[in-house]
Amino acid sequence: MGQKSAVDKLPKTLRSKLIEMLNDPAVTQAAIVDAINAEAGEPIISKSSMNRYALKMKHFAEKNRQAKEIADAYIDKYGNENRQTLGKVINEQMRVAIFDLMGEFDEIRNDPKIKGTGAADMLYKISRGLKELEQAEKLNAERTERIRKEALADAAEIVEKEAKSAGLDEAALNIIKRKILGI
Numbered sequence: 001m002g003q004k005s006a007v008d009k010l011p012k013t014l015r016s017k018l019i020e021m022l023n024d025p026a027v028t029q030a031a032i033v034d035a036i037n038a039e040a041g042e043p044i045i046s047k048s049s050m051n052r053y054a055l056k057m058k059h060f061a062e063k064n065r066q067a068k069e070i071a072d073a074y075i076d077k078y079g080n081e082n083r084q085t086l087g088k089v090i091n092e093q094m095r096v097a098i099f100d101l102m103g104e105f106d107e108i109r110n111d112p113k114i115k116g117t118g119a120a121d122m123l124y125k126i127s128r129g130l131k132e133l134e135q136a137e138k139l140n141a142e143r144t145e146r147i148r149k150e151a152l153a154d155a156a157e158i159v160e161k162e163a164k165s166a167g168l169d170e171a172a173l174n175i176i177k178r179k180i181l182g183i
Helices: 012-022 029-040 047-078 079-104 105-109 118-165 170-179
Strands: none
Touching: 012 029, 012 047, 029 079, 079 105, 079 118, 118 170
16 A cells, blocks of 8 residues: 555565564664664664554554454354354454445545555455455355265264164164254
């Protein structure tokens, strides 16, 4: 959308070092700026760009922490076997977020910071994200159906084995399979 920050423009090695230092609470932002600029041999990042980047990373980490807490709470409440339901909830939340973004698209598109094909690129990425969400949902549905069929087949084997050992005839066994197992 806007111009890349000075930190985002750093070479990969310097950026990795910056992130490593940023994760160390004993290292100040000023010390990070001094170390990166010294290693680069010239002043390539400022204290303000470092602070903006640190705030962005802190915000990102906080959002991830919150998402993890929500997912853990959901799994604690509904059980580990309901992870697929959690995935569906997340997909729905993504759709809502994309819908909100699309509602603001005209305003975003007219932003002078977005130049050239920025708006088209944004639309492409949004549509690509929606397509990937749909594919993930389809894969989840197929996986769930496969697991359900496998579980029913296993249950049918057990029912058949137990029914025969209990002396049930084939007609009774077929009724159990059809009415109870839906086979």
